[in-house]
Amino acid sequence: MYYSPLIFSLVGFDNPVAVGTIIAGTNFIFTLVNLLLVDRVGRRRILLCTVQFMGLFLIVAAVAFKWIPINHDLSLGEGATVGPPAIIVLVSMVFFVGFYSSGIGNTAWLSSEFFPMEVRAMGTMMLTMSCWGSNIIVASTFLTQMENTTPSGAFGFYAAICVLGWVSIYFCYPEVKNMTLEDIREVFNHGFGVKRARQLQRQMKADRKMGLVSTENVKV
Incomplete structure (x- = not known):
């Protein structure tokens, strides 16, 4: 540019x-x-x-x-x-x-x-x-x-x-969408954390479907 x-x-x-x-x-x-x-x-x-x-x-x-x-x-x-x-x-x-x-x-x-x-x-x-x-x-x-x-x-x-x-x-590069700071720390406890982030995203998606996650707790 x-x-x-x-x-x-x-x-x-x-x-x-x-x-x-x-x-x-x-x-x-x-x-x-x-x-x-x-x-x-x-x-x-x-x-x-x-x-x-x-x-x-x-x-x-x-x-x-x-x-x-x-x-x-x-x-x-x-x-x-x-x-x-x-x-x-x-x-x-x-x-x-x-x-x-x-x-x-x-x-x-x-x-x-x-x-x-x-x-x-x-x-x-x-x-x-x-x-x-x-x-x-x-x-x-x-x-x-x-x-x-x-x-x-x-x-x-x-x-x-x-x-x-x-x-x-x-x-x-892990996906940290909708993760809290604690979740992000957990991701990077596993190296680059791409697989761990994917697991957490699936878990969060399942929890949202069950109504276990409040959007008020979302940090990122």
Whole structure:
């Protein structure tokens, strides 16, 4: 998103800043979608759904870049015009940002409930540092990476990161929807706690059907 005007200028759009506002608008709208869904659907399910599509649309953009003549210095080749590949890049970026904003782009900042009260301040600080640290790394290396590996290579690299992220979420990210702090502590007493969290979710669902759980006791 930081370099969306540059990306759109690379593919031939005459007014890349104006086109980039589409990305900003998409980010805003789907941030609201995340806020509406995160407590209903659950963080794990949202992440598993959205991260895979982030990777998919990065791959689509990487393939589309192959058909756009871009010089090594990231200038558009002579005689290039806005054609179907450029439109595909634009659409892919819109969908990517949509899935990013409705998923990991906001959920990554909403995980402080994982930390027990005695270490929550430190945990939240480390969470914030990791989020901003990854932003700094991407922002400072993206242009160099595109020059050295071509835009297709850079987008393919980040698609691979999405695949690794999806695998990590599947095996390491438990669902803590509707759990109390005590339940979350119990989850992480079992390693990453994915299986234990699944067991607790089934138990909570069964208890709700029997009327044994009050929504007043829900913490997360």
